[in-house]
Amino acid sequence: MNSLIFEQTVTMSFLERAQEEEIMDDLSINDDGLRQTLAELDVINKWLGGNNPTLRGVRKLLHxxxxxxxxxxVDMGCGSGEMLRLIDESFRGEFERLKLVGIDANPHVIAYAKSKSLGHDIEFSVKNVFEKNSMNCDIIISTLFLHHFNSIELESLIKKWQSGATFGVVINDIHRHWFAYYSIAFLTHFFSKSYMTKYDAKLSVKRAFKKKELSVFYEGMGWRSVQVSWCWAFRWLVILRN
Structure with missing residues (x-):
């Protein structure tokens, strides 16, 4: 009986998206914790396969x-720039005229991305993704970014991206699930050195998406095609084609 109550309690706590802001949402932060967090996120994504869904989506849109x-x-909310570096390494040989652009609202994050991308032909720009003058492009990618916004903001943002991306949009974000939450809590407790990672990683899962909530990205928007798939480890890959 106790196990049933525990299971019900855990399930209930993940029914709706959390609304609390992550520490990283504070654009004024510029400390060693921020840089440590960006570095740790790259490691987590590498070892848990978190970058693969975005690469898969880009390949499908380039086919x-x-x-x-x-x-x-264009990578919206590019963070450390790791995703763009991987795209550069994966596709530059096929598409020599590949232009890669990273956009993030935090100037300190952009400075970090530039420092990590020496030797790569990537542009980085400090910009709010809601600004009207966002760049027109062929593909917009978003990796672990959209869970930072509420449904109203998401609908506005996706409509904006739809008009700006000729080929389409690739979204790679977290599946809100109790196992994902407790797994990342365990991993960051024992292996993270960053106060920000330990707090934000868990909250990111609680702010993330159930499958039915992904409809905010495409319902009634007139995309030519929509593909939604679940990927390890607890990721949603959404490919929206214009």
Missing amino acids: GRNKNDEIVI
């Missing part, structure tokens, strides 16, 4: 494209 054309890919 059949003219390899001599300029292809512009």
